[in-house]
Amino acid sequence: MSTVILALAAGAVIGLALGALGGGGSVLSVPVLIYLLGLTPVAATTTSLVIVTLTCATALTAHARDGHVRWREGLLFAAAGIGPAMLGGVLAGHLPATVLTVAFAVVAAAAAARMLRPRASAPDGTVAVRPARAAAAGAGLGGLTGVLGVGGGFLAVPALVGVLGMRMRSAVGTxxxxxxxxxxxxxxxxxxxxxxxxxxxxxxxAGAAVLGAWDGKRLSARLSGDTLQRAFALVLLAVAGLMLLDVLV
Known part of the structure; x- marks a missing residue:
């Protein structure tokens, strides 16, 4: 199979995940770029950031148009995480690759378990969120993503749902x-x-991922929040299992 066809197929799948679930792009794209498309780790992570940025920005406009983005909390989350992410990146440079891989898998599995645990939440727009709580959660998320070297969507959605009390659709958009x-x-x-x-x-x-994100957005509109939450958790569990298997084998 040619490189272009592989890139188109992988981009479509990753865009679908980002559009529907609000995360998973960097988790999926970096291994694909390295193992299927032959990029070096440095080139793969930089390429992944380009792809994820374009895809997320496209999907964000669609979710924002439907009122599923909590701008205040989202910007506070992102701003609070920038500094800790830089510090986490420095720390990651002093940790063995095996330790980072196991830590990534454990955090992904823990986030999935939390998403699968039933919890009651109020309808969108009725949950009062304290800025200090949002900032603390964003800083913690930034530190973790800095250490683990990923974009953070697979951690952001569980944090927005579990820590800030957002419904799944708002968490995906934000x-x-x-x-x-x-x-x-x-x-x-x-x-x-x-x-x-x-x-x-x-x-x-990137082109296939952007188109896939639009399809993912339409898919998210047809499925219930609980279905999306379970799907997202299963993706996290699959990623965690594959990473642990890679370490053990």
Missing amino acids: SLLVITVNSLAALAMRAGTADGLDWVVTGPF
């Missing part, structure tokens, strides 16, 4: 805002590596 801001900040720090991007891979991948 997480896209958080990912877009964080990815732009990360890209600014990686400006020196952007010259080496393979646009034969990046272009088709």
Whole structure:
């Protein structure tokens, strides 16, 4: 199968995940770029940030038009996480790769378990959120994502649901805002590596991901919040299991 066809197929799947679930893009795209498309880890992470930024920004506009983005909490979340993410990145450079992989898998599994646990929440727009609580959660999320080296959507959605009490649809839309801001900040720090991007891979991948995000948005409108929440949790469990298997085998 040619590189372009692989890039188109992978981009469509990742865009669908981002549009429907508000996360999972960087978790899925980096392994695909390395193992299927042959990029180096540095090139893969930079390429992933480009793809995720474009895809999330596109999906964000659709969710915002439907009123599913909590702008105040989302911007506070993103702003509070930038500093801790930088510190986490420094710490990650001193940890063995195996430790990072296991930590990533454990955090993903814990987030999935929390999402699968039934909890009652009020309808969108009725949950009062304290700015200090949102800032603390955003800082913690930024630290974790900095250490684990991912965009953070797979952690942002559970945090927005479990910590801030958002319904799933608002959490999905707001997480896209958080990912877009964080990815732009990360890209600014990686400006020196952007010259080496393979646009034969990046272009088709990003284009298919953007189109997939629109389909994902339509899918999210047809499914209940509980169904989306269970689907997101199952994706997290699958990622955690594959990563642990990679460490053990």
